[in-house]
Amino acid sequence: MAERGDWEEGSGRKGTVLYYRGSLKSCNYSCSYCPFGKRKLSQAQLEADKTALFRFVQEMEQNRDFAGGIQIVPYGEALIHPYYWEGLARLSRHPGIQAVGAQSNFSFSAEKMLERYRKRGGIPGKLRLWGTFHPDMVSLEEFLAACRELSRQKILYCVGAVGVPENLALLRRLREELPRRVYLWINRMDGLGREYTLQEAQAFQELDGYFPLQLQTHRAHVRRCRGLFVEADGRVKACNLCRRTIGSLYDGPGELGRLLLQEQREKGCDRRYCSCYLAYCNRIDIEELRPFQPYPAFRIPQYFQEAHEGLFVVK
Ligand code: SF4
Numbered sequence: 476m477a478e479r480g481d482w483e484e485g486s487g488r489k490g491t492v493l494y495y496r497g498s499l500k501s502c503n504y505s506c507s508y509c510p511f512g513k514r515k516l517s518q519a520q521l522e523a524d525k526t527a528l529f530r531f532v533q534e535m536e537q538n539r540d541f542a543g544g545i546q547i548v549p550y551g552e553a554l555i556h557p558y559y560w561e562g563l564a565r566l567s568r569h570p571g572i573q574a575v576g577a578q579s580n581f582s583f584s585a586e587k588m589l590e591r592y593r594k595r596g597g598i599p600g601k602l603r604l605w606g607t608f609h610p611d612m613v614s615l616e617e618f619l620a621a622c623r624e625l626s627r628q629k630i631l632y633c634v635g636a637v638g639v640p641e642n643l644a645l646l647r648r649l650r651e652e653l654p655r656r657v658y659l660w661i662n663r664m665d666g667l668g669r670e671y672t673l674q675e676a677q678a679f680q681e682l683d684g685y686f687p688l689q690l691q692t693h694r695a696h697v698r699r700c701r702g703l704f705v706e707a708d709g710r711v712k713a714c715n716l717c718r719r720t721i722g723s724l725y726d727g728p729g730e731l732g733r734l735l736l737q738e739q740r741e742k743g744c745d746r747r748y749c750s751c752y753l754a755y756c757n758r759i760d761i762e763e764l765r766p767f768q769p770y771p772a773f774r775i776p777q778y779f780q781e782a783h784e785g786l787f788v789v790k
């Protein structure tokens with residue numbers, strides 16, 4: 476478990492994660508509950524998203540003191556766009572950045588995109604991908620095929636799904652078919668309109684031993700959380716839930732260091748609860764997150780990472 480001393484103010488350190496969300500608001504899927512489904516972006520909007528991403532990447536390249544991880548958390552699907560792979564590749568070459576990743580629906584061509592990532596000098600051993608299974612959009616077999624390709628290419632990833640009680644049988648099959656060394660998470664279903672029954676909660680816990688964390692209330696405590704959230708235009712917030720802007724990444728040299736200071740982050744927390752995984756995973760006082768350290772943001776247990784590290788050489 477990370478201790479308070481692991482937080483090195485002003486530069487970040489092992490365990491610090493910057494979250495980046497571009498201006499992208501579109502997806503190739505059309506999940507009924509999602510506002511980004513099947514929204515097409517114009518070429519100009521895609522160019523603007525690419526420009527914003529590369530500006531962020533360039534800024535991080537210049538912040539040579541930064542140490543930590545970068546997680547891309549798009550509104551929609553980013554990894555079908557080659558420029559995100561270029562951005563990830565460049566970030567992975569930063570000596571202080573230990574892990575880079577993105578949330579995805581895993582609909583990209585792993586073969587093509589990883590080739591691009593490698594060609595741009597991306598370090599495969601630093602990649603941490605997060606794949607969400609959407610049973611209404613893709614068959615179990617298709618999703619598993621994408622997972623197997625990532626395993627074949629020796630990429631670290633986690634997969635998960637929303638805990639829809641009607642999908643239990645399918646999710647059990649997903650667990651059975653997934654490689655054993657892939658963690659399957661289950662997220663609480665927000666639109667359920669009732670509490671889970673005891674049996675449902677137990678059934679999801681059998682699939683994901685950490686599911687009870689999803690059912691707990693995590694009262695906000697900014698002094699016990701780390702991480703920083705960066706918008707496409709450079710505005711920085713304490714986390715993905717907070718609305719208050721504490722500065723801009725592009726305000727000049729040294730700005731990232733200033734924003735990483737605990738006193739700055741404290742000004743940014745305007746929520747009573749860390750009410751989703753991307754928020755509470757940054758808390759250093761949640762004992763159950765210990766197996767996911769130093770980067771719970773990627774949701775990959777450390778023992779899987781260690782087991783995996785022997786499989787290939789990290790450049
Ligand atoms: S895959 Fe994700 S981003 Fe795409 S429509 Fe579904 S929920 Fe939205």
Ligand code: SF4
Pocket residue numbers: 694695696697698700701713714715716717743744745746747748749750754755757
């Ligand atoms: S709401 Fe966000 S900033 Fe506040 S304590 Fe929770 S994760 Fe940290």
